[in-house]
Amino acid sequence: MDKIILGRYLPGDSLIYRLDPRGKFLLTFYFVGIVFLANNVASYAFLLAFVLFAVYLSKINLGFFIKGLKPVFWLILFTVVLQLLFTPSSHPIWHWGIFTLSKEGMVIAGYIFMRFILIIFISTLLTLTTTPIEISDSIESILKPLKKVRFPVTQVALMLSIALRFVPLLVDETTKIMDAQRARGVDFGEGGIIKRIKSFVPILIPLFVSSFSIAYDLAIAMESRGYKDGEGRSKYRVLSWSKRDNLMVIFMAAVTIILLFLRSY
Amino acid sequence: MEITFDHVTHSYNPNSPTANLGLDDVSFTIKDKLFTAIVGQTGSGKSTLVRHINALLKPTSGNIKVGERVITSETNNKNLKPLRKQVGMVFQFPENQLFEDTVEKDIMFGPMNFGASEEEARESAHKMIKMVGLDETYLTQSPFDLSGGQMRRVAIAGVLASDPETIILDEPTAGLDPVGRKEIMELFKGLQEEGKTIILITHNMDDVADYADEMAVIHRGKLITEGLPKEVFNNQDLLKEDLLTLPKSAAFAKELSKKGFQFDKLPITIDELGIEIKQQLNGD
Numbered sequence: 073m074d075k076i077i078l079g080r081y082l083p084g085d086s087l088i089y090r091l092d093p094r095g096k097f098l099l100t101f102y103f104v105g106i107v108f109l110a111n112n113v114a115s116y117a118f119l120l121a122f123v124l125f126a127v128y129l130s131k132i133n134l135g136f137f138i139k140g141l142k143p144v145f146w147l148i149l150f151t152v153v154l155q156l157l158f159t160p161s162s163h164p165i166w167h168w169g170i171f172t173l174s175k176e177g178m179v180i181a182g183y184i185f186m187r188f189i190l191i192i193f194i195s196t197l198l199t200l201t202t203t204p205i206e207i208s209d210s211i212e213s214i215l216k217p218l219k220k221v222r223f224p225v226t227q228v229a230l231m232l233s234i235a236l237r238f239v240p241l242l243v244d245e246t247t248k249i250m251d252a253q254r255a256r257g258v259d260f261g262e263g264g265i266i267k268r269i270k271s272f273v274p275i276l277i278p279l280f281v282s283s284f285s286i287a288y289d290l291a292i293a294m295e296s297r298g299y300k301d302g303e304g305r306s307k308y309r310v311l312s313w314s315k316r317d318n319l320m321v322i323f324m325a326a327v328t329i330i331l332l333f334l335r336s337y
Numbered sequence: 338m339e340i341t342f343d344h345v346t347h348s349y350n351p352n353s354p355t356a357n358l359g360l361d362d363v364s365f366t367i368k369d370k371l372f373t374a375i376v377g378q379t380g381s382g383k384s385t386l387v388r389h390i391n392a393l394l395k396p397t398s399g400n401i402k403v404g405e406r407v408i409t410s411e412t413n414n415k416n417l418k419p420l421r422k423q424v425g426m427v428f429q430f431p432e433n434q435l436f437e438d439t440v441e442k443d444i445m446f447g448p449m450n451f452g453a454s455e456e457e458a459r460e461s462a463h464k465m466i467k468m469v470g471l472d473e474t475y476l477t478q479s480p481f482d483l484s485g486g487q488m489r490r491v492a493i494a495g496v497l498a499s500d501p502e503t504i505i506l507d508e509p510t511a512g513l514d515p516v517g518r519k520e521i522m523e524l525f526k527g528l529q530e531e532g533k534t535i536i537l538i539t540h541n542m543d544d545v546a547d548y549a550d551e552m553a554v555i556h557r558g559k560l561i562t563e564g565l566p567k568e569v570f571n572n573q574d575l576l577k578e579d580l581l582t583l584p585k586s587a588a589f590a591k592e593l594s595k596k597g598f599q600f601d602k603l604p605i606t607i608d609e610l611g612i613e614i615k616q617q618l619n620g621d
Contacts, residue, residue, distance in 0.1 A: 245433070251393050252434040255426040256495065257418055257450025274446070277436035281481065 082200045086131040087316070093206035094213050095317040099324050100198040106328055107190050115334040116186045122327055123193050130201055140196050141189070148188045155181040204236035209309055226303065234290070242283065249278050338404040338423065338502050338534060340367040340390055345399035347385055359385040361558040362399070367551075372526065372535045374545040374566070376581070377555035383538045384429075386555065387505045390536070391424040392417050403503075422451040425501030429508050432480075432488035440466070440483075440491050441476040447499040458498070465494035470520055486517050493521070503534040510541070522548055546570070546584035546605035556580050571602050586610040 088096075110116050127134055141148070158170070159177030166173040199207075212229030219225050250260065253274045260271055347360040360382050367373050375383050388394040389401050392408050400409040406420055428434070437443040444465055445458035453461070466476055469490040475483070480491055493509065506525060510518040526548050529535045539545060545552055545566055553563040554575065561580060562569055575581045583591065587603040590610055594600055598617055604610040 248428065249434055251388070252426075252428045252431065254393060255391055255421055255424075255428070256434070256447040257421055257499070259418070262415075274434075274436045278433050281436075282433055 080199060081203050082132060082136075084131065084201070086129060086201075088126065088130040088197065088201045090316070091320055092311055092313050092317045093202050094210040094311060095313070095320055096198055096202055097207065097210045098214065099320065100194055102324065103194050104191050106331060107187055109328075109331055109335055110183075110186075111335050115331055116183065118330060118334055119190055120186065123190055123197075126197055127193065130197055132197075132200055136200075137193050137196055141192060144188070144192065148185065151188070152181045152185050155184050204239070205233055205309070206311075208232040208236055209311060213311060226305070227301070238283075238286070241286070242279070245282055246275065246279060249275050339369045339402075340404075340503070340534075340536075341402040342366070342386075342389075343400050343402070345386075345389060345396045345401060347389065347394060348397045351397060358558050360389075360396075363555075363558075363560045364399075365553060365560055365563050367534065367536060370529070370532055370534055371550040372529045372537065372548055374537045374539060374549035374552040375555060376539060376542070376545060376552060377561075378580075379540075381555045382558040383555055384507055385558075387426070387507065387536060387538060390503070390505060391421050391426055393426075418451060422499055423501055424503045424505060425496045425499060426505045427493055427496050427507065427509050429511060430489075431492035431496070431509070432485060434492055434495075435480040435488060438479055439476065440478055440480050443480055443491060444476075444495045444498050447495055451499050453499070461498045461500070462494070465498045466491075468497065469494045469524065486513055489513065489517075490521075493524075497528075501533070503536065504528065505536045505538075507538045508540065509537075510539075510544070542570075542582055542584040543586075546586065554581060567602060567605055570605050 107119060110119055124134070127137060156173060156177050159172065159174060159180055161172060161174030161176045164172045164174045208229060211232060212225060215223070215225045215228065254260070258271055258274055261268060263271075342363050342365050345360055345363045346358070348356055348358050350356045363382075363386065375386065377383050385394060389396060389408065390403060392412060395408060395410050395412055397410060400407050402408075403420060403424065408420075435443050437446060441459070441462050444462035445455070448458040448461050449455070462476065463473060466473060471487060471490055471494075475487070475491070480488055483491065489509075497504070504525065509525070510521050513521065522544055525535055525537070537544070537549065549566050551563065552566045552569050554561040554569065562572060562575065569575070570581070570583060570587055572581075576583065582588075583603070584605050586607050586609065587605045590598070590600050590603045590613070593614070598614070600613060604613050
């Protein structure tokens with residue numbers, strides 16, 4: 073559990089931390105979209121420079137991001153190797169059965185690798201610098217237009233913030249239950265596949281039971297504090313859009329223009 | 338089984354921005370067949386300390402000797418079963434670990450994991466359910482139909498069923514009513530008198546005064562002091578720095594001493610206090 077960096081928040085303070093979460097959220101998605109516009113070495117180098125600049129602005133150690141790649145290392149390797157060996161080409165360097173190694177394959181594999189790095193870094197940056205509650209607030213604010221089609225935005229937002237609030241709680245609970253069952257002689261991750269799956273029963277059942285009882289207690293507590301439904305409630309956490317968020321959008325637009333220029337270059 | 342901590346340091350998430358020190362150079366010995374209480378404020382490292390004894394956590398540096406076995410940072414995760422059979426652990430709110438469809442099966446779970454035959458495990462379950470103060474009719478029920486206090490007893494029975502030599506208790510009576518509290522504590526004291534080593538983590542100083550032979554005080558990951566409860570509760574420096582609160586009897590004696598009573602050492606149990614008051618009143 074300790075190794076997963078993506079999806080974690082790291083307390084800190086820097087320019088990136090102070091940006092409006094809605095802006096960060098949308099721009100991150102936007103960036104993931106424009107990564108696919110890059111089509112040559114110059115454009116990829118430019119995007120990498122941009123991401124490294126953003127990491128620099130966040131004042132978070134770059135090594136932390138690199139460590140975050142570890143869990144997806146095999147996925148990256150698998151995709152890159154697949155691209156290397158299965159790209160059809162008229163001038164193969166090496167050919168054996170269904171495997172082809174060519175210059176085009178290497179270039180495409182390189183691009184794919186870069187895409188992985190860029191997308192993982194930028195999304196890690198979003199979650200490291202934005203608290204879960206800020207993310208759920210921005211989702212609520214972004215989904216607001218859907219109210220017109222009777223989509224229950226406030227309820228979904230409440231669900232999201234409760235779910236996010238309970239993630240660390242359930243992780244704690246899982247660790248505790250695992251420890252307790254270990255102390256009673258369970259070996260997790262030992263023996264054959266059937267035995268391994270069976271060894272999760274003593275964790276999952278207590279976890280379900282406590283999740284339901286937590287949910288029940290929380291519902292009662294919310295009701296006793298005057299909660300009826302999502303409608304007509306005020307908002308305590310107000311998001312504010314400031315000048316630096318405008319600057320961020322302008323900066324992103326500039327990045328897009330340069331990227332389009334480099335692409336046709 | 339004697340348990341010795343030798344310069345044990347434990348750091349959570351080492352080499353990451355969220356690293357923090359759970360234990361800081363702890364050295365002390367938990368004596369065989371005694372009742373040792375570990376006290377300290379919330380977050381002081383008590384739970385971290387005891388989780389090292391059955392290798393749920395491993396030290397970042399230093400080592401722990403549990404009987405013949407030595408646990409270091411390099412200790413392998415395999416072959417820990419004999420150790421975990423010797424060291425039983427009752428976690429805080431242990432009722433959260435119940436999962437089988439009957440109480441009997443749940444109590445049998447531990448012994449069967451440690452290699453007991455079904456017959457032996459069942460026999461053990463029948464013995465343990467009575468020991469924790471429930472009768473055999475409970476064995477056929479689902480643990481989820483029981484009350485919180487009964488579930489707690491079943492969970493404790495499940496730990497005791499594998500007959501550990503050392504029993505670690507992490508606030509076993511938290512959230513129980515006064516009667517249940519006393520019954521459970523008496524049960525553990527009885528087990529100690531039968532020759533088991535008991536380690537108790539608690540915030541309740543009266544339990545320490547009433548049951549413990551030895552106590553250790555932990556603050557911010559460091560071991561502050563250890564010794565006989567009577568000595569430790571008379572340590573004025575600790576009390577002054579608010580690292581420790583007094584059992585009710587000692588607090589009462591302290592108030593009495595302002596009104597002219599004289600105590601060489603503060604009595605820590607009601608019995609001791611009673612004897613002292615009686616002597617001093619008759620002496621006048």
